[in-house]
Amino acid sequence: DGGITQSPKYLFRKEGQNVTLSCEQNLNHDAMYWYRQDPGQGLRLIYYSQIVNDFQKGDIAEGYSVSREKKESFPLTVTSAQKNPTAFYLCASKVDRSTGTQYFGPGTRLTVL
Amino acid sequence: DQQVKQNSPSLSVQEGRISILNCDYTNSMFDYFLWYKKYPAEGPTFLISISSIKDKNEDGRFTVFLNKSAKHLSLHIVPSQPGDSAVYFCAAPNTGNQFYFGTGTSLTVIP
Numbered sequence: 001d002g003g004i005t006q007s008p009k010y011l012f013r014k015e016g017q018n019v020t021l022s023c024e025q026n027l028n029h030d031a032m033y034w035y036r037q038d039p040g041q042g043l044r045l046i047y048y049s050q051i052v053n054d055f056q057k058g059d060i061a062e063g064y065s066v067s068r069e070k071k072e073s074f075p076l077t078v079t080s081a082q083k084n085p086t087a088f089y090l091c092a093s094k095v096d097r098s099t100g101t102q103y104f105g106p107g108t109r110l111t112v113l
Numbered sequence: 114d115q116q117v118k119q120n121s122p123s124l125s126v127q128e129g130r131i132s133i134l135n136c137d138y139t140n141s142m143f144d145y146f147l148w149y150k151k152y153p154a155e156g157p158t159f160l161i162s163i164s165s166i167k168d169k170n171e172d173g174r175f176t177v178f179l180n181k182s183a184k185h186l187s188l189h190i191v192p193s194q195p196g197d198s199a200v201y202f203c204a205a206p207n208t209g210n211q212f213y214f215g216t217g218t219s220l221t222v223i224p
Contacts, residue, residue: 004156031210040122042202042216043157050210058211090156094210099145099164102204102212104156 004105023091032074119215132190136203143205
C-alpha cells in the first residue's frame with residue numbers, strides 16, 4: 001500500500017540530546033514537509049523540500065535540521081538548541097509543485113524529559 | 114502573520130443538523146484551498162478542496178463554499194454525525210508550494 005510512515009509513534013528523550021524523527025513515503029512524491037503541532041495551535045511549518053538535495057526553512061526552523069538524500073525519505077533532527085521540543089510532529093508529502101493535495105503521515109509524539 | 118484564520122476554536126452541533134465551519138484568509142494570491150480532518154494523535158486526513166475558479170465544491174455530505182471577494186470559505190457538513198467529531202483545519206498553498214494552516218476548529222457532534 002502507498003503511504004507515508006513515521007516512526008516511532010511515541011519517542012522519549014532526555015533534555016540535551018539530539019533526536020531524529022523518521023519519515024518515509026512510497027508515493028513517489030517530490031515534495032515533503034515537516035510540521036509541528038502544539039495544543040491549541042495549528043500546524044506550523046518547520047522545513048520543506050521540493051526535490052532531492054534541496055530544502056527550505058519554514059516558519060519555525062530554529063533548533064531543527066533536515067536532509068533529503070533520497071526522494072522517499074525526509075528525516076528531521078530535533079537538536080538540543082530547540083527550546084521546547086516536546087510536541088506532535090507531522091510529516092507530509094505532495095506530488096510536485098503543481099496545485100494539489102498534501103498527504104500526512106500518522107505523526108510522532110516527542111516528549112523530552 | 115496568520116494568513117489563514119479560523120476564529121472559532123470549537124463548535125457543538127446536534128446529530129443530524131448542519132455543521133458550518135468558517136475560515137478566512139488574507140493573501141489574495143491563494144488560488145486553492147483545502148480542508149483536513151484530524152483526530153487526536155493522528156495525522157490530518159484530506160477532506161475536500163476547492164479551486165478559486167469555483168465558488169462551491171460538493172462531496173457527499175461535505176460542501177465547501179468560497180467567497181473570493183470576502184476572502185472567506187466555509188465547510189458545511191450535512192447531516193452531521195457523531196463520527197464527524199474531530200478538529201478541522203483549512204489550508205492554502207502559496208505559489209512556492211508552502212502550505213498555510215488555520216489553527217483549527219474542534220467540532221463536537223452530540224448524539
